Amino acid sequence: MLASFFGKSKPINYVLLSALLFIGFLAAIFKGSIPFSSPPEILTALSLLLLLIFSLLLLDFVIRKNNLTGKNTYGILFFTLFIIQLPVIHESPQIIWAMLCLMLATRRFLSLNSDINIEKKILDASFYIAIAGLFFPWCWLFFGVLFLSILLHTAVQLRYLIIPVIGVLVVFILKTTYHFLVDDGFEWFFTPWFEMSFSFGAYNSLGILITALLVALFILWMGTMRLIRIPSLPKKERSRAWLMLIVLVFTLFMAVLGDVKTGAELLLPVFPLAIISANFLEVNEGSGRAKPFDFWFKELLMWFLLLISLVLLIV
Secondary structure (H helix, E strand, C coil), rough: HHHHCCCCHHHHHHHHHHHHHHHHHHHHHHHHCCCCCHHHHHHHHHHHHHHHHHHHHHHHHHHHHHHCCCCHHHHHHHHHHHHHCCHHHHCCCCCCCHHHHHHHHHHHHHHHHHHCCHHHHHHHHHHHHHHHHHHHHHHHHHHHHHHHHHHHHHHCHHHHHHHHHHHHHHHHHHHHHHHHHHCCCCHHHHHCCCCCCCCCCCCCCCCHHHHHHHHHHHHHHHHHHHHHHHHHHHHHHHHEEEEHHHHHEEEEHHHHCCCCCHHHHHHHHHHHHHHHHHHHHHCCCCCCCCCCCCCCHHHHHHHHHHHHHHHHCCC
16 A cells, blocks of 8 residues: 555665656656657756656655654655656756755755754855756745744844855856856846746646646645644744745745746645645644554545546656
C-alpha cells in the first residue's frame, strides 16, 4: 500500500520517485513538450531532468534537516506527482532554476532557529533570492519572507535588516560585470524587470487546467487545516509551520503576478505545498503530534493523486 510504503524513508523510495520523474520526462518527449531531435536539445533536456531529480533530493534534505515532517517520504511523493503533471516546465527552465534557489533560501530561513552564524545565514538567503530574481524577477518578493523569518526566529537587530542589501549588491555587481564583458554595455539595466501578465490562455489545456485546480484545492484544503492546527503544535514547531505557510502564500503570489503563464509557474508553490500536504497526512485532526491519519483515507488520497498524474501523462 502506498501509505505504508512511503510512510518510511528508504533508498528504494528515492529510486522509484526518480524513475517516476524519468517516466514523466519520456511522456513529455512523446507529447512534444520537450524538443529532443538534436544533440544540443537532448543535452539540455537531460540536464533539466537531472536538475529536477536534484531538486527532489534537495527538498528531502531540507525536510529531514529541519524536521518539517515525520520520518516519511510523503513530501517528496507529492512533489514528484505534481511535477509529472506539468511537462510544460521543461519549456521554462528559468522556473526550475528559480524554484531551486528558493528552496535553498528556505533552508537558510529555517536554520535561523539556531543562534549560530545568523549573519551568514541571512546573507546566504538574500544571495539565493537575488539569484532566483535573475531567472524570474517576481522572486524578489521572497525578500518579504526573509524579513518575516528574521522577525519569527531572531531578536531583530538593525544589522540583520541591512545584510540583505549586501547580498543583492553582490549579485547586481556580478550581473553588471557579465553584461559589460559580454554585451559591452548596460542596456540590460534599462529593460523592464517586472512584467505582469494575467493571460491564462494556456489553461485551456485540459491537463494544465486539472493540475491548476488540484493545486488550488490542495492549497485551500491543506493550507487551511495546517493554519487551524498551528495553535495546538508544540512551541518549537509553530515558527516552522508559520514559515512554510508564509512561503506558500508568497510563491503563490509570484505565480499569479508573473509574466510566465504556461502552467510552469505552478511549480513555484508546489514545494511548500508538498511539505504542508505531508503534514496534513501524518497528523490526526485536533492533535498537535505526528500520528498517522486514517489509513484508508491516506490510501485513497494518494492513489487518487497518483492515478490523476498517470492519466495526465497520456492526455
